Amino acid sequence: EAQVTQNPRYLITVTGKKLTVTCSQNMNHEYMSWYRQDPGLGLRQIYYSMNVEVTDKGDVPEGYKVSRKEKRNFPLILESPSPNQTSLYFCASSSAGLNNSPLHFGNGTRLTVT
Amino acid sequence: SQKIEQNSEALNIQEGKTATLTCNYTNYSPAYLQWYRQDPGRGPVFLLLIRENEKEKRKERLKVTFDTTLKQSLFHITASQPADSATYLCALVGAYNNNDMRFGAGTRLTVKP
Numbered sequence: 001e002a003q004v005t006q007n008p009r010y011l012i013t014v015t016g017k018k019l020t021v022t023c024s025q026n027m028n029h030e031y032m033s034w035y036r037q038d039p040g041l042g043l044r045q046i047y048y049s050m051n052v053e054v055t056d057k058g059d060v061p062e063g064y065k066v067s068r069k070e071k072r073n074f075p076l077i078l079e080s081p082s083p084n085q086t087s088l089y090f091c092a093s094s095s096a097g098l099n100n101s102p103l104h105f106g107n108g109t110r111l112t113v114t
Numbered sequence: 115s116q117k118i119e120q121n122s123e124a125l126n127i128q129e130g131k132t133a134t135l136t137c138n139y140t141n142y143s144p145a146y147l148q149w150y151r152q153d154p155g156r157g158p159v160f161l162l163l164i165r166e167n168e169k170e171k172r173k174e175r176l177k178v179t180f181d182t183t184l185k186q187s188l189f190h191i192t193a194s195q196p197a198d199s200a201t202y203l204c205a206l207v208g209a210y211n212n213n214d215m216r217f218g219a220g221t222r223l224t225v226k227p
Contacts, residue, residue, distance in 0.1 A: 092157070105159070
């Protein structure tokens with residue numbers, strides 16, 4: 001089944017403790033992206049990647065890192081999480097940019113930073 | 115600054131009626147507009163895509179219009195059903211950067227039996 005898989009689904013952590021949220025897609029998509037979703041603000045893009053070893057900042061990249069060493073994986077790294085990073089995070093992929101191709105989303109990771 | 119606004123946070127309608135959701139944008143030149151459905155606890159799911167040179171797109175009970183003069187898209191669900199209850203998101207892809215996709219905050223639709 002074609003899908004985007006994020007792990008974990010739920011994560012509670014403390015300020016400053018490094019964490020990684022994994023994302024994997026099995027559709028051989030070039031484009032991958034991370035979003036955070038907050039009430040009233042909609043989905044905001046954190047980082048995106050056009051292909052292996054190619055990443056770029058979205059609208060809200062501060063406090064986050066990503067890597068794209070393999071086509072299928074695009075982990076999101078929070079080196080020193082803070083409470084304002086408490087949010088619902090989504091990973092998404094697309095076959096080729098966004099012109100004609102829809103985004104396929106994972107089921108989300110709900111992160112709480114205390 | 116760029117803004118994407120969806121008409122209301124919540125919309126309640128009776129089963130069988132047509133639901134109409136609005137997406138307005140300012141300071142933006144989208145080449146494409148997409149609509150997604152999001153159920154609680156799940157990621158958004160793609161529904162329809164419409165290009166700037168298309169006026170209307172249909173898929174089963176769904177219809178999308180795109181008016182670049184009014185800077186507005188309308189999303190219609192005809193013969194609505196309780197199973198259509200969800201949050202609907204519009205998303206715009208920029209004309210000058212096709213990696214730039216921006217989402218509205220969404221409209222939560224409830225269809226009552």
